[in-house]
Amino acid sequence: MARLNILEYPHPRLRLKAAPVTQVDERIVQLVDDMFDTMAEAQGIGLAASQVDVQERVIVMDISEQRNEPRVYINPEIEVIEPGTIPYEEGCLSVPGFYEAVDRPAHVMIRALDRDGNAFEEEATGLLAVCIQHEIDHLEGRLFVDYLSPLKRDRIRKKLKKQRA
Numbered sequence: 001m002a003r004l005n006i007l008e009y010p011h012p013r014l015r016l017k018a019a020p021v022t023q024v025d026e027r028i029v030q031l032v033d034d035m036f037d038t039m040a041e042a043q044g045i046g047l048a049a050s051q052v053d054v055q056e057r058v059i060v061m062d063i064s065e066q067r068n069e070p071r072v073y074i075n076p077e078i079e080v081i082e083p084g085t086i087p088y089e090e091g092c093l094s095v096p097g098f099y100e101a102v103d104r105p106a107h108v109m110i111r112a113l114d115r116d117g118n119a120f121e122e123e124a125t126g127l128l129a130v131c132i133q134h135e136i137d138h139l140e141g142r143l144f145v146d147y148l149s150p151l152k153r154d155r156i157r158k159k160l161k162k163q164r165a
Contacts, residue, residue, distance in 0.1 A: 004038045004052035008164075009095045009143055010157055018050050018057045018139040020075050024117030028058065032072055032115055035060040040067065044093045046131045048138035051094050059112075059135040063127050076112040076136055080105045081123070088130040090144045097163075098156050102147045104133045 007014050021028055031054060039047040039060055049058040059073040085103040092098075108129050110122045124132055134144060145153045 002034045002037065003041055004034050004054075006038065006042060006047075006051050006093050007053055009092075009145060009160060011094075013053055013055075014050065014094055014138070014143060015141040016050065016055050017141045018048070018055045021056050021058060021113070024074060024113060024115070028056075028074065029115060031056075031058060032060055036062075036070060039093070042093050045127075046135045047093060048135045050138045050141070057139050059132070059139070061128075061131055061135065063131055072115040073110065073132065073135075074113040074115075074117070076110055076132065076139075078108045078110055078124075078132060078136060080108055082107040086130075088127075090130065090134055092134070092144055094138075095143060095145055095156060095160070098145075098159075100144065100148055100152065102130075102134075102144050104130050108133065 031049065035047050035052060038052060045063050046059065046061040049056050057075045059076055061071040062069055084106060086106040087101040087103050089099050090102045106129060107125050110124055110132055113119055145156055
């Protein structure tokens with residue numbers, strides 16, 4: 001398994017929109033495995049392929065306490081089930097060390113393909129609902145900092161630049 005490089009904000013490739021996966025083949029399965037390794041090493045709970053500079057619609061996630069419930073979402077789509085939002089403290093492997101509250105729909109339906117290319121649906125609330133929306137945003141070229149005020153976003157960008165220097 002390979003550890004992939006995670007792009008960090010404000011890298012311009014994080015703004016690209018990911019293309020749908022046309023076939024779940026060995027290459028995609030290897031990508032999924034590498035993404036899980038990368039996510040685990042970075043101590044994250046979710047990772048979109050866009051974050052590792054692969055512009056395809058693939059997400060891996062494990063929100064369990066023991067990190068033993070891996071989830072794979074290929075070509076994910078969501079539908080909001082209940083109107084209204086909840087604030088949730090979000091962080092991001094592409095924006096390391098920063099956490100901010102973001103309002104997102106609390107109850108969604110997820111439609112995607114699994115690791116074997118089988119279609120499935122899953123209802124999500126709480127952390128799962130927030131995490132899938134956060135990761136789908138990555139596939140659309142958005143980051144959680146886009147939901148923040150320009151002042152907060154600029155402060156985060158400057159702090160990250162300073163840390164890298």
